[in-house]
Amino acid sequence: MNNMDLQEIGEFGLICRIRKWINSSDPALIQGIGDDVAVIEVGTKVLLMTTDILIEGIHFDLSWMDPYPLGRKSLAVNLSDIASMGGIPKYFLVSIGLPKNLPVSFISSFYRGLKHEADRFRVGCIGGDTSLSQKMIVNICLLGEGKKRNLLFRKGAKVGDALFVSGRLGDSALGLKILQAKKKIKGSEALVKKHISPSPRVELGQAIAKYHLATAMIDVSDGLLIDTSHLLEESEVGARIWEDRIPLSRPYRKCVRPFSKDPSRFALSGGEDYELLFTAPLTMRGKIVSLARSLKIPITRIGEILAQEEGFHMISSDGEDYSPSRLGFEHFK
């Protein structure tokens, strides 16, 4: 078994093994390895911790990513994890690896972007580490707080619940394709912006948690299909998603054709949407609609939760029932 290399087991195969190799049991640990956010009880408080690493050449390319939005995004991806539990982000540490010939102005731009995002969500930078590195590396560790009875996890979805998603899907992945193609495409600005400067749904996540509107929640970072499958697995349920209900933006519909024969491709298996995907009983629908209206964030019902034996079904626009096979981006594979 151990003669395999990383490519063969893939990112999720690796995480599953790491869980076995190093998982810790502790009565104060509410959620350990296996979710995007760890949850621990410390005294009277419930603390959330999450970390994300961004590596030049893997997660971003300095030929199309400026340091200011890179600073913002480095924090945003962590904020999105805390948002997916309905937590309140508080403090973060930044480890940074930098090539030695990098101009100081580049680095100050990066930190100004980080500061912008930190101020916007009222979180404070409290420390970090710096190192020389061939490629630029950013690792942020974000600490948050939550109320135990409010927090939402990947587990908790019930048969009969509806499946909701915030915002529009696929814009970020299509925006990345457009950046990589290095072509000017009319009307694609919003797509590129969604990739460069995603907006974590912190307020929405907190409201959903506070008003107990959902039974399970996750952020869409690896792609709708793959993140749905995480939620289904942890909740031990199945689901049906109607492809034609998946919310697509106008620029997405307009620009997607040259990049994919399948117009749903980036919405289904592109990553980095940083939207919230959650399940809720249909009785909550009215409250969810009101919340969407008051926060001015679209929330769309895209599917329903089935029993685990029924599996995971996609219903295509022409009514065909298919199984999602290619589940989106996975590191190492």
Add this chain to the structure above:
Amino acid sequence: MNNMDLQEIGEFGLICRIRKWINSSDPALIQGIGDDVAVIEVGTKVLLMTTDILIEGIHFDLSWMDPYPLGRKSLAVNLSDIASMGGIPKYFLVSIGLPKNLPVSFISSFYRGLKHEADRFRVGCIGGDTSLSQKMIVNICLLGEGKKRNLLFRKGAKVGDALFVSGRLGDSALGLKILQAKKKIKGSEALVKKHISPSPRVELGQAIAKYHLATAMIDVSDGLLIDTSHLLEESEVGARIWEDRIPLSRPYRKCVRPFSKDPSRFALSGGEDYELLFTAPLTMRGKIVSLARSLKIPITRIGEILAQEEGFHMISSDGEDYSPSRLGFEHFK
């Protein structure tokens, strides 16, 4: 100013700038950027947070570093930071970047090493992130706890205090030289071991804090001279260190000659000792000696704290008073 590059300002110039760019003020923040450990009040608890990034080719070389000790050391360097405040390490997250052709057996060894160190110090792995990467990258973020009235900082040293250091200095840096030379040197095993598997002084740090034996403390990770200068700066004092009092191990004395004309070099400005450097009034000397005896860790008085105007003096073995100029390792420069 901003047309400079990183090489010109160096690691400490960068950290100083980062502090200005992004420092946050928060009444709950006891210690922010500028120390190895951030300290925050959360409810009735005082939490400590620290992070360290290790990058292949910068901090370690896979030609002489096996994955098991690398796992141990990745956590040990963070444990040492918590130890330097007298805190209790509790939970950590690991972000890891891995080349895709890495064997799974390599990665499982790494995590077994991490688990060994975690179990030894009773800390739990609660999460992390995984990514593809050209070079191997490990970033650990460690959360600890402490009692506000016990915690020790870089600041706090008083004129007239004595300066103490635990263990022996220079072994790790000399061990690294020996590894890099790729030569077998008789009697050098302990030096290499100190580099590969440093032992963080967690128990000692906690005892010093608990019994209020010290006025200021730091761990020796960048080298004695540079870490002393951090302590002096934050405490706004000067110091005198007697070179011939610096504790050197027998293998160090035996092996140092072919690697440096100055036999104190690695002890003064080599890094990665992970020993504790602290200041204490001379009245505490008896208690410190007892503690050293009961924990079986040598503690040596190497100098004394002077007024800031007097500066930082080294007294060489032949009585010459000199100013420490080459202060040890600094990233980027």
